Amino acid sequence: MVKFPEVYYDNEWIIKHRGIKNPVDPFRPYAYVREKERSRTGEIIETGTIFLTNRECPFKCLMCDLWKNTMNEKVAEGIIPGQIEWGIRRMEGIRQLKLYNSGNFFDKQAIPENDYAEIIGLIKDFDTVVIENHPRLIDDRCLKLDDSLNAELEVAIGLETVHPEVLHRLNKQMDLDDFEKAVRFLSLNGIRTRAFILLRPPFLTEYEGIAWAKRSIEYAFSVGVECCVIIPTRPGNGALDKLMKEGYFEYPLISSLEEVLEYGVRLHAGRVFADLWDLDIFSRCRNCFLPRKGRLQGINLSQVISPEIMCSCSRQVL
Numbered sequence: 009m010v011k012f013p014e015v016y017y018d019n020e021w022i023i024k025h026r027g028i029k030n031p032v033d034p035f036r037p038y039a040y041v042r043e044k045e046r047s048r049t050g051e052i053i054e055t056g057t058i059f060l061t062n063r064e065c066p067f068k069c070l071m072c073d074l075w076k077n078t079m080n081e082k083v084a085e086g087i088i089p090g091q092i093e094w095g096i097r098r099m100e101g102i103r104q105l106k107l108y109n110s111g112n113f114f115d116k117q118a119i120p121e122n123d124y125a126e127i128i129g130l131i132k133d134f135d136t137v138v139i140e141n142h143p144r145l146i147d148d149r150c151l152k153l154d155d156s157l158n159a160e161l162e163v164a165i166g167l168e169t170v171h172p173e174v175l176h177r178l179n180k181q182m183d184l185d186d187f188e189k190a191v192r193f194l195s196l197n198g199i200r201t202r203a204f205i206l207l208r209p210p211f212l213t214e215y216e217g218i219a220w221a222k223r224s225i226e227y228a229f230s231v232g233v234e235c236c237v238i239i240p241t242r243p244g245n246g247a248l249d250k251l252m253k254e255g256y257f258e259y260p261l262i263s264s265l266e267e268v269l270e271y272g273v274r275l276h277a278g279r280v281f282a283d284l285w286d287l288d289i290f291s292r293c294r295n296c297f298l299p300r301k302g303r304l305q306g307i308n309l310s311q312v313i314s315p316e317i318m319c320s321c322s323r324q325v326l
């Protein structure tokens with residue numbers, strides 16, 4: 009049964025339960041990753057993700073841990089283009105670039121507007137550029153960016169969940185209408201959307217977490233999303249650790265991620281990926297972790313369901 013506490017967790021509560029931030033260098037991205045990803049057309053392309061060191065996001069979502077690698081102050085002009093250039097130089101040959109700034113690309117407090125021209129110069133010739141943005145910050149600026157790129161622009165948006173009460177309690181400050189409006193606006197203007205969907209956000213059981221992740225994928229495709237990424241909800245941001253202690257959150261099993269990925273891929277409505285970051289924490293069994301990880305990687309790339317991993321842990325009671 010869905011179980012909700014009496015209180016709603018607001019910015020103040022979420023910030024109060026945080027730990028300290030990691031030291032970051034504004035002249036460098038705090039991470040960059042090179043990997044392969046399946047493109048919309050079915051090609052496997054070299055992809056680079058640059059995790060920009062930036063000012064903290066003004067939204068304070070209950071499950072977000074991206075604040076850990078952010079700064080309290082706005083970055084000076086020229087800093088973000090410098091980080092992008094630094095990252096690109098280390099990932100020669102990539103065709104798709106993801107620019108994730110622990111927040112929203114079009115947040116004026118995050119990326120100075122005077123930097124846009126230089127950023128465009130650096131990214132315009134990739135095949136695809138992916139940025140992240142909150143639905144409430146999606147407007148004509150996305151169209152202008154799209155017009156300035158030879159690359160196809162894709163906007164990643166956190167849908168999180170279509171469970172209305174859970175979404176409200178995530179403190180995301182958006183509802184499904186905001187999400188749908190943003191996706192339809194982008195689609196109408198020929199810009200693709202990638203939706204981030206949480207597997208088992210707080211307040212749900214394992215079974216409910218699976219069911220609502222599946223419903224969220226269906227919903228995302230129904231409003232025009234092209235690609236869904238399933239993110240297993242992980243503790244570590246303070247707020248979720250507190251909720252775990254209080255019995256309102258438990259992180260999902262790797263087998264649930266497999267189930268939701270399979271479901272999404274079988275819809276044949278668009279690409280569906282499992283997020284594999286920190287995957288080991290979702291495994292309760294040493295025997296099958298690596299085969300399961302390999303299976304998820306394979307399905308991400310092929311979008312074809314491979315045979316299930318058989319292990320004695322598969323029959324765990326949810």
Ligand code: SF4
Nearest residue numbers: 065067069072110111
């Ligand atoms: S909008 Fe995104 S980056 Fe900002 S707090 Fe929410 S999840 Fe984190």
Ligand SMILES: [Zn+2]
Nearest residue numbers: 293296319321
């Ligand atoms: Zn096992």
